[in-house]
Amino acid sequence: MLVLLLGSGGREHALATALAADPAVTALHCAPGNPGIGRLAQLHPVDLADPDAIAGLAVELAADLVVIGPEAPLVAGAADAIRAKGIACFGPSRAAARLEGSKDFAKSVMVAAGVPTARSRTCEKPDEVVAALDEFGAPYVVKDDGLAAGKGVIVTDDREAALAHAQACGRVVIEEYLAGPEVSLFVLTDGITARALVPAQDFKRIGDGDTGPNTGGMGAYAPLSWAPPTLVDDVLRTVVEPTLVQMRERGVPFAGLLYVGLALTADGPKVIEFNCRFGDPETQVVLALLASPLAGLLHAAAVGRLAGQPPLRWHPGSAVTVVMAAANYPGTPKVGDVITGAEVPGVIHAGTARRSDGALVSSGGRVLSCTGVGPTLATARDAAYALVTGVSLDGSQHRTDIAAAAIEGRVTIPGAARP
Numbered sequence: 001m002l003v004l005l006l007g008s009g010g011r012e013h014a015l016a017t018a019l020a021a022d023p024a025v026t027a028l029h030c031a032p033g034n035p036g037i038g039r040l041a042q043l044h045p046v047d048l049a050d051p052d053a054i055a056g057l058a059v060e061l062a063a064d065l066v067v068i069g070p071e072a073p074l075v076a077g078a079a080d081a082i083r084a085k086g087i088a089c090f091g092p093s094r095a096a097a098r099l100e101g102s103k104d105f106a107k108s109v110m111v112a113a114g115v116p117t118a119r120s121r122t123c124e125k126p127d128e129v130v131a132a133l134d135e136f137g138a139p140y141v142v143k144d145d146g147l148a149a150g151k152g153v154i155v156t157d158d159r160e161a162a163l164a165h166a167q168a169c170g171r172v173v174i175e176e177y178l179a180g181p182e183v184s185l186f187v188l189t190d191g192i193t194a195r196a197l198v199p200a201q202d203f204k205r206i207g208d209g210d211t212g213p214n215t216g217g218m219g220a221y222a223p224l225s226w227a228p229p230t231l232v233d234d235v236l237r238t239v240v241e242p243t244l245v246q247m248r249e250r251g252v253p254f255a256g257l258l259y260v261g262l263a264l265t266a267d268g269p270k271v272i273e274f275n276c277r278f279g280d281p282e283t284q285v286v287l288a289l290l291a292s293p294l295a296g297l298l299h300a301a302a303v304g305r306l307a308g309q310p311p312l313r314w315h316p317g318s319a320v321t322v323v324m325a326a327a328n329y330p331g332t333p334k335v336g337d338v339i340t341g342a343e344v345p346g347v348i349h350a351g352t353a354r355r356s357d358g359a360l361v362s363s364g365g366r367v368l369s370c371t372g373v374g375p376t377l378a379t380a381r382d383a384a385y386a387l388v389t390g391v392s393l394d395g396s397q398h399r400t401d402i403a404a405a406a407i408e409g410r411v412t413i414p415g416a417a418r419p
Contacts, residue, residue, distance in 0.1 A: 001295055002027040004058050005041065006048060006078070007069025008034045010323075010350035010369045011280035014287050015069060015294070016040045017348075022293040029061055035360055036342075036349025048073045051081035058087050065090065065299045068256075071147060071277050075101040079256070088302040092276050095252040099243075100259075100276040103143045103173040109250075110271060113242035117271040118175040129166045132174035133159060139177040143273075144169040153214055178263035178270050180414050183227060184220070184282045185260045187240050188297055191253035193306040194240050195297070196232045198223045198289055198314060200282040201406070206330060208401045215330045216366055219402030221320040221377060222285040226411045227264070235260060235269055243274075255301060266415030284348050284371045285319035318377040320384040320403045321369045326351065327395030329365035334395055337362045341391040346371050346383070362393060378407050 001024050005016055013036045020028050020040040030037045031046035031054070044061075047053050054073060058066050066082050068074055068091035077094035091097075098105040104122045109115075121132040122145065133140055140162035144152030154165040155177065166172045186197040200222035206212035228234070239260055247254040259275035287294070291313040300306045326333035339352065339360045348371055351364020368391060372383025381403045388398055405411050 001025050001064045001299065002061060003029070003295055004061055004063040004066045005030045005037075005069060006046070006054060006066065006073060008032050008037070009069065009280055010348045010366065011278050011283045012069040013037050013348045013350065014284045014369075014371075015067060015278065018287045018290065018294040019067070022295040024293060025295045029063070031057055034349045035352050035354045036347075038354075039343075048078075049076060051076055051078040054078045055081035055085050055087075058082050059085050063087055065295065065302060067091070067298055069277060071097070071100050071275065074256075074276055075147060088299055090256055090298040090302045092254050092256040093252065096247060096254040096256075097276045098252075099247075099254065099274045101147055103145045103273070104171070106274045107173060109243060109246050113246035115239050115242055115271055116268060118178050120173050120175040122171070122173050123166065124171050126167070129163065129172065129174065133162055136174065136176040141175040141177050142166050142169070143173045143175065145171040145173055155214070178265050178272060180263045180265040181226075181411050182272065183224065183231070183262045183264060183269070184279055185232065185235055185262060186278060186282070186286060187236070187258045187260060188301050188306065189240070189244060189255060189258055190301045190304045190306040191244060191248065191255040192304075194236060194244065194258075195306060195309070195312060196236055196240070197286050197312070199227055199231060200224070200286050202279070202282050203399060203402060206325075206397075206399075208399050213330055215325070217279070217281045218323045218325065218399045219321055220282045220285050221318065221380070221403040221406065222282070222289060223318065224406070225377070226406060226409075226413075228413075231264075231269065235262065239269070239271055255304070264413045266413075280350070280366075281321050281323055281369050284321040284369045288319040288371055288373050289315050289317070291315050315373070317373055317375045318380040319371060319373045320377065320380040321348070321371040322384045322388050322398055322402050323366050324368040324370065324388060324391060324393060324396045324398045325366050326362050326364070326393075327397065329397065333362075333365040335362050335364065337394045339367070339391065339393045342368055342393075344387070344390070346387050347391065367393060367396065377403055381407065
């Protein structure tokens with residue numbers, strides 16, 4: 001199977017690692033890729049904002065399967081253009097990708113499907129924003145309605161900051177705050193059948209103790225020993241299946257990766273958001289634990305045959321990833337600094353580039369994800385931080401508390417009985 005992977009971030013490097021390990025994959029190509037992916041796949045230049053260029057590349061390579069990593073080409077209709085050429089594509093259509101492309105659309109689907117989620121208001125005018133903030137109170141949750149590269153959400157007790165974020169975004173969805181630990185659940189689906197991957201937890205804030213501004217994610221771990229044993233089955237029943245039915249009823253069946261962001265509240269799991277692709281950095285830990293060959297699963301989802309796949313298999317143990325970010329991230333990051341120690345197994349490339357002299361340099365905000373696995377969460381965490389220690393990047397920043405609360409038994413679900 002010749003596979004073309006689209007994207008250039010840490011999520012795509014993790015996907016490339018899993019795809020390259022699948023015996024069914026005879027050739028792996030990536031566009032545009034990064035230096036880490038380049039060690040696994042042949043790289044090609046492409047404009048990810050141009051669906052026709054993407055489809056043209058897939059035809060040129062005679063791809064058997066195209067896997068779309070980032071959200072922007074999905075929302076732009078890349079999957080439609082690829083499928084129009086008769087090529088299997090893992091990723092939802094442009095219409096279905098509105099589940100991520102518009103927070104308002106996603107909320108309308110959840111409400112119609114009876115999915116448990118936060119109460120919300122969609123606002124465009126300043127007086128609507130004020131009224132919604134008054135209705136739901138602090139902490140204030142304000143979300144840009146459109147794509148914002150993981151930085152379109154503010155959760156704050158500062159009313160002025162909430163108002164300023166709403167003004168900067170224009171059209172926003174304002175929600176009630178959901179109290180409880182957050183969980184990321186990836187679900188493979190062909191539009192009818194759904195297969196959930198192992199749940200993970202990520203860390204959005206830049207600083208230890210969940211302080212500072214939101215980022216695209218500073219680390220993650222899986223599995224979640226503290227989560228209810230029925231969590232996956234409950235979410236498939238109350239969230240995923242009703243959502244897939246609702247999308248089919250709207251004439252826009254969703255096939256691809258449905259990311260379900262959850263808060264485990266005192267009233268049970270509630271949806272924070274949907275995304276239409278693998279999340280970063282949770283992908284790094286989830287795929288590190290997946291024992292089932294990935295390409296076959298993605299191809300089956302792309303062609304409507306997921307029901308015929310055997311049950312998913314998982315490696316025992318845990319995985320932890322720690323993101324190394326550039327100086328000044330999540331503001332305008334400092335780029336162009338030389339990186340050493342990053343071209344080893346377990347170090348996933350995201351914001352990296354190759355300088356003309358061959359040196360590896362930083363090229364984005366989240367530069368690397370150091371991913372460790374081990375028989376326990378503690379050993380996996382130690383392995384991840386050992387990789388961090390081995391990397392040199394001037395001014396880099398990372399959190400020192402990824403997975404620490406879970407190891408120490410400090411993750412609690414509101415209303416749950418303590419052991």
